[in-house]
Amino acid sequence: MTQPSTAAAPAAPAPAVTAPAGPVRANARPRRTIRPRTVVIASVAWLLAALFLIPYLEMVVTALRPADELRDATYLPSHFEWSNLVNVWTDSTLGGNLRVTLLVAGGSTLLVLLVALPAAYYTARIKYRGRKIFLLLVLVTQMFQPTSLLVGLYREFYQFDMLNSVWTLIICNAAFNLAFAIWILTAYISSIPVELEEAAQIDGLGRLGALRRVTIPLAMPGIVTALIFTFISAWNEFVMGLRLTTVPESQPLTVGINNFIGNYTVQWNYLFAGSVVAILPVIVLFAVIERQVVSGLTAGSVK
Incomplete structure (x- = not known):
């Protein structure tokens, strides 16, 4: 008696895998949706x-206007007078004023x-005893305006024959x-752990050595912040x-620019050309060290 043979059923074909049409990136991120807010x-x-930059743009355009188009009610002149940026140095004492400002700002800093x-x-x-009183007195001196002390300072420097001197400014x-500067540096140095200086002193450094090799490098953002604000304040000082x-x-640049304003006429092209010269160094300097300034101002805010 013969048994019926069982034949194996053919296997179903595997589904074909279709490759994606475009290239697939390994670290593809989902596209962020931009919210209306x-x-x-x-x-x-x-x-x-734009509101803050428009006055500076107008200043640059006016500095390059020809003298006969200063009163024209147009946004742009017919042509740019690039010689204004050269004549402002030859027709005035602006070069000496710039030198005085550099000396005053650098020396003050x-x-x-x-x-x-x-x-x-x-x-x-x-x-030490009286530490908070000292800081309070330092803060109180910041409340005095230079204008309120102008008469006393003028008389004092007049008696010492120090008027028209760079050292006076x-x-x-x-x-x-x-x-x-004292407030900024005190806040930043206080945020540096004192254990770092103690470890340096254990390794053989004195207090001055620990200050020079440990504290000052770590406090550099705060130092830069104090210096840049001092430099900008001295650069822009006028009264x-x-x-x-x-x-x-012997006058600084801010006063030299003011000399272009006469009793009956104003040399607007030279006035704005000098203003462009005055603001460029400050803008470049602040753009270069902007990160350190922000770091110094936020010192001590996070524990």
Whole structure:
């Protein structure tokens, strides 16, 4: 008796795998959807930026206008007078004024660094009696306006025969910016752990060696912040330079630019050309060290 043979059923063919039409990236991220709120905030930010930049753009355009088109009600001149940027140096004392401003800003910044750094380090590390009173007095000096002290300062420097001197402007600008520098540096040095200095002293360094090799490199953002604000304040100072200097060659750049405004006429092209020269170094300097300035201003805010 024969049994029926069972034949194996043929296997079903495997489904074909189709490759994707386009290239597949390994770390492909989902496309972010832009929210209407983000669009509104970005639009408002660009609008505010344009409002702040339009006056500077107008200043540059006016600096390049020909003299006979200064009163024309047009946005752009018929041609740009590039010689204005050259004649402003030859037809005035602006070159000497720029040299005075560089000396005053650089000297004031250096003097503030030499005085504020030791004072801030001692205040941050030594818990002496009257420490809070000292910081309060430093803050109170920041409330005095240079204009309110102008008469006394003028009489004092007049008696010492120091009018029309670069050193006079250096001392005044350093004195009015010293309080801010001490506060910034005290906050930043206080945020640096004192154990780092103690470890350096155990390794053989003295207090000054630990300050130079450990504290100062770590406090560099705060130092840069204090220095850049001192430099900008001394660069833009006007009232002291106007009253404590009477000779055109010894006046700072801000006062030299003001001399283009006469009793009956205003040299608008030279006035704005000098203004462009005055703001360019500050813009470039702040753009280069903007990150360190932000880091210094936020020192001590996060524990």
